[in-house]
Amino acid sequence: GQSLxxxxxxxxxxxxxxxxxxxxxxxxxxxxxxxxxxxxxxxxFLSYNALDGLEETGRFSSFLSRSDSYGYLLLxxxxxxxxxxxxxxxxxxxxxQNFVFGPGTRLSVLP
Amino acid sequence: NAGVTQTPKFRxxxxxxxxxxxCAQDMNHNYMYWxxxxxxxxxxxxxxxxGAGITDKGEVPNGYNVSRSTTEDFPLxxxxxxxxxxxxxxxxSSYTTRGLGTGELFFGEGSRLTVL
Numbered sequence: 001g002q003s004l005x006x007x008x009x010x011x012x013x014x015x016x017x018x019x020x021x022x023x024x025x026x027x028x029x030x031x032x033x034x035x036x037x038x039x040x041x042x043x044x045f046l047s048y049n050a051l052d053g054l055e056e057t058g059r060f061s062s063f064l065s066r067s068d069s070y071g072y073l074l075l076x077x078x079x080x081x082x083x084x085x086x087x088x089x090x091x092x093x094x095x096x097q098n099f100v101f102g103p104g105t106r107l108s109v110l111p
Numbered sequence: 112n113a114g115v116t117q118t119p120k121f122r123x124x125x126x127x128x129x130x131x132x133x134c135a136q137d138m139n140h141n142y143m144y145w146x147x148x149x150x151x152x153x154x155x156x157x158x159x160x161x162g163a164g165i166t167d168k169g170e171v172p173n174g175y176n177v178s179r180s181t182t183e184d185f186p187l188x189x190x191x192x193x194x195x196x197x198x199x200x201x202x203x204s205s206y207t208t209r210g211l212g213t214g215e216l217f218f219g220e221g222s223r224l225t226v227l
Contacts, residue, residue, distance in 0.1 A: 033214040042201060042221055048214030087153060091214050096207060097161050099216055101154040
């Protein structure tokens with residue numbers, strides 16, 4: 001089976017940097033994705049790491065360590081619009097056909 | 112492009128009724144998924160399909176059925192609705208080949224189902 005852990009809530013102020021961690025247990029690991037979801041909306045894709053290391057996309061970066069079964073999402077220069085829930089998702093299964101989501105981290109950005 | 116389209120957006124069912132949630136994608140994606148999301152929780156995988164005629168169970172398949180007769184459509188059937196099936200249902204799709212892909216799922220807007 002697959003299981004993921006994330007902190008339930010994180011709070012930060014505008015302009016700050018915040019890191020959201022994700023640890024996972026899985027078989028057939030292919031990669032780790034991150035999604036953002038605003039209240040009442042659908043999840044939207046942020047990033048994907050298939051290999052160890054850091055991927056940078058604008059203000060967002062994502063890191064993966066396959067040996068530690070660990071990843072994180074780094075959000076820089078926080079803005080009020082970044083207040084949302086963030087989910088990590090493991091791509092796994094026999095040939096990468098499954099995407100299993102973590103419980104989510106609710107980020108609140110304060111003025 | 113429409114992307115992933117779900118219908119209906121809202122529905123109220125009585126206990127024991129049945130219904131089908133429709134999902135269609137126009138991106139020629141081979142993989143399609145159904146998730147449910149309870150308030151304040153993560154997404155749980157119900158069923159998925161890797162191509163027309165091929166479906167498989169996810170984490171929480173009980174009380175649901177799916178079919179995939181075409182690449183574009185992946186309906187989710189609820190038989191004998193129960194209050195525990197009150198949730199938001201998301202359909203998603205991706206284009207993936209064995210071991211390769213961007214890890215990106217494209218989601219529909221969701222279908223909010225209440226069972227009373």
